[in-house]
Amino acid sequence: MAGALTDRLAGLRTRFQRGSTPPFAGFEWIIAGRYLRARRRGGGVSVVAFFSLLGIALGVATLIIVLSVMNGFRTELLSKIIGINGHVFVSPIDKLFTDYADLSERLSKVAGVRAAIPLVEGQAFASSPYGGAGSGVLVRGIRGEDLDKIGAIASNVKSGSLEGFDDGSGVAIGRRLAESLGVQAGDQINLLTPKGASTPFGTAPRTKGYSIKAIFEIGMTEFDSTFVFMPLTEAQAFFNRDSDVSLIEVYLDNAESVAAMRPDLEMAAERPVLLTDWRQRNRTFFGALEVERNVMFLILSLIVVVATLNIISGLILLVRDKSSDIAILRTMGATPGTIMRVFLINGALIGVVGTLSGLALGILITVNIKGIQRVLFPSAWDPTVRFLAEIPAEMNANEITVVVVTSIALSLIATLYPSWRAARLDPVQALRYG
Known part of the structure; x- marks a missing residue:
């Protein structure tokens, strides 16, 4: 066996001397792989490499998870907001x-x-005939045929029915409002508005009881706890309106085409009207979400940067530890380029394996994040604070690609200095003091 090893070393030396070893040859990968393994005693260098790999994996996974959750938040909130509200809001200017x-x-x-x-909108105070605290609500008067067109309501009725909505004085309310008032489908709800009948002493408040025809749950607390839908004609009478409506909500085939649709809508109105789109109404909210998402990306990117710094420190330790080996390889004819490539491979393996491990971990957690939240943190997610009933997540292939490519690129950049330092090592000095 010793003879075979001697022959291999002799052959390797001959190839070094002839300069016939191609870049990134097989033996360079073998040496790099052996340097990543723990020594029989100590094993400190491989521990550093392991924690560098772990840091990159956790950084990449965290970035993927957080970006996916932020994307999920935006998409889910957008679908809820646009699902129950129109894309363009047409309001009167000088004529009702x-x-x-x-x-x-x-x-x-x-x-x-x-x-x-067409809608009639107004603020009211809702209370239960059974007593207890009331709640402020937004009453929306709407025709029954139009209520069926709003998929967010018609497809999310949890109890009761919307059949015959225009008949009588029944209303549809959100599930969280029903829970806070302690009522259910078939019960009564009392509504109070200051916009009642005009009297010689001013406008008198109006109070009226309505039967609950249906209870819906959209999944967004703001809507489920404040919205009350009632027949359009009943809302006109309740808010003392003279057979007119507050506004007309327009639903488009493509929510992103609001700017292009404005001229056509103004022409169809045949009068001066005020057009407001969903972006204008929610600009502050979605702008804050975008800022938060970008800040989170920058902060969490520091995890990957710190992990790449660990690669630098780990490879510097490895160069010091293997200085004698480097000197022997140099005396056998290995070029500085060969030595540099060995350590480049070493750092690249840490970066690539760590990045791919983080990619797999991030995707795994993102796909199962709702189940993980229900099992590990069943009471930690308060929908009254976070708007939604559960954690949303939506992976974006372009963003994941940017995270992966950036992580690998940083890892490769981090290997340059230690590799260059190893290539410049003086074999005589290394053998003397190593």
């Missing part, structure tokens, strides 16, 4: 919408418009 039926019909015929829904 008494002809709302004709106006909504004209708007609905514009190419790219899915529906145009």
